[in-house]
Amino acid sequence: MATANRLHTLLTQPQCALGVFLPAGVHQTDVQCRQLDHLAQSGADLFEIGLPCANPALDGLLIRSAYHRALFKGDVIDRTVRAVAHAASLRPTVVMTYWEPVRRHGPEHLARLLADAGAAGMMVVDLPPDETLRWHHAAHTAGLSAPRLVPRATQDTDLPAAVDGASGWLYAPASTGPTGYQGPLDLTALDTFTQRLRAASPLPVVSGVGISSPGLAARVAPLVDAVVIGTPIVRALLSDPAPAGSVTATFAQALRTRIGTAPDV
Structure with missing residues (x-):
């Protein structure tokens, strides 16, 4: 459980952490490892590695395209394990995926495989x-935490079951x-929702999806324990990987300079 403890320590610090999402298997393993090194050096506090899925219903066109490129290359599980292993050697790392590949490869097998890689x-x-x-039993047995995505539309009566x-x-x-x-974010609604989540559970709260600029990240940061950015990084990595580090650094600086200020919602 050492890796889970590292994650807990990170998410319970006063400073909002920066998570960086990276889809596994888009590039060759050596290239992806260099990308992870660069992102860690540029300010990523944690990594979220995406296990490619053929029908990622919650993802937009860019991440869908990245997943399809990875699937076309093949050996997705092996590439994901290698990405997780390297990412976890640098920063606390969580895998993000959909149920379809979990079901296909077996929850117990996949949980153990990724836990052994350092997730x-x-x-x-x-x-x-x-x-x-x-799934919760498989994750717990393997020593993995099992974060939950909770839709904002979840009613108060349904929150206990959701968490x-x-x-x-x-x-x-x-x-x-x-x-x-x-587009714009309804930060008042997000603030209200994060407060509802904190009332329902003692777990840290993480936010992502639509945090498209450093300015938005700075405004979301006071509401949560970590901000995860994905599309801005994936866009850079799919076209010209060089700017990905500077994009990460800009987001990291936005979170650092936001420390001690009041939420602007």
Whole structure:
């Protein structure tokens, strides 16, 4: 449980952490390892590694395209394990995926495989209610935390069931749209929702989806324990990888300079 403890320590610090999402398997393993090194040096506090899925329903076009490129290359599980192992050697690392690949490869097998690679946890964003107990048991047995994505539309009466059995963190999407959303954020609604989550569970709260600029990240930071950015990084890595580090550094600086200020909602 050492890796899960590192994650817990990070998310319970006063400073809002910066998480960086990276889809596994888009590039060759040596290239992806160099990318992870660069992102860690540029300010990433934790990594979220995406296990590619053929139908990522909550993702926008860019991340869908990245997943499809990875699937086309093949050896997705091996590439993901290698990405997780290297990422976890640098920063606390959580895997993000959908139920379809978990079901296909077997929850118990996949949980053990990724835990052995060094993952601190694994978030199944579309976890079916009737598979929740099985997945939580598999994750717990492997020593993985099991973060839960909780939709903002979840009613107060449904919150206890939504957070039951979750561990590691609760994920509160900043936008109700898909990943890659670049419009305005309803920060008042996000603030209200994060307060509801904190009332329902002692777990840290993490937010991502639609945090498309450093300015937005700075405004979300006072509401949560970590901000995760994905599309801005994936966009750089798919076209010209060089700017990805500077993008990460700009987001990291925005979170650092926000320390001690009041939420602007």
